[in-house]
Amino acid sequence: MDRIVRICEIEINGFKNVIHGSVELAGANDIKEVSLLGIYGQNGSGKTSIIEVIEFIQKLMMGMSLPDNTDKYINKEKKTCEIKVVFYVEYEEHKGKVQYIIRLDCVDESFEIAKEELSYKEWDGEKFETKRVIVASSNKDMFSYKPKCRFDALIK
DSSP states (O other), rough: OEEEEEEEEEEEEEETTTEEEEEEEOOOOOOOEEOOOOOOOSSSSSHHHHHHHHHHHHHHTTTOOGGGGGGGOOTTTOOEEEEEEEEEEEEEEEEEEEEEEEEEEEEEEEEEEEEEEEEEEEOOSSSSSOOEEEEEETTEEEHHHHHHHHHHHHOO
8 A cells, every 4th residue: 555654744943044834735634635835935035945944854864874963953043953844644544644753952062862752543434633752862861652552563
């Protein structure tokens, strides 16, 4: 069976010169098919930042290492950057939204991943169920899986 994965929302805080911005693609609050033809806006409105966020998230999801100069993406005034991407996912009889959040902090001319969270909410045919956190981590603690059965399922 075909798998469908589409970005339906991107939110960025402290990414390069964007203090706060969000892009919600048409259909993000339902499950209709959406096609993106282009991004347009005034100069300096964050179009390039959206493309760079997509490339950045793609590298993370492909398991690639972040480049050493990743700290250039972090807003110099805020010294922190948070990215949230929501994907519509369809696989077999399951339909839902997966949300990925990552926060980077600038530390001594470098960066660290301060927080990561992956959550999911399933479409029940009429509405999306309550969001369930699958995995979460922060620089204060190691990965935590909620509930533990999610860890067991992930390991299998």
